[in-house]
Amino acid sequence: MDELEAKILQLIQQTCQHPSGSLARQKGLNQIILLIQKTGKLLRGAGIPDAEEALQETWWYFCRNLCEATSAKEPYTPDKSSVITWINNYPGETHLIFFDKM
Secondary structure: OOOOHHHHHHHHHHHHOOOOHHHHHHHHHHHHHHHHHHHHHOOOOOOOOHHHHHHHHHHHHHHHHOOOOOOOOOOOOOOOOOHHHHHHOOOOHHHHHHHHEE
């Protein structure tokens, strides 16, 4: 795990301590998203028309399921994978067919 990924994990732990919907949670989620984008490891659309919409859906899923499972079977679990791997695997096979690494 590199320094940036360690910082993301620390921010996740801090952010998830705040109540869902709170300003502190929202600010934390925004910071995490910016850091994830900064890693350059996020999968992006490879010339497909709906790539931006798929990315927005991914961020919606991320925000709703990072700390508690709102629309997923379980929330993000750091012991199972990095948060970037977790995001890149949403929404599963359909997402990955059309996406290449940035």
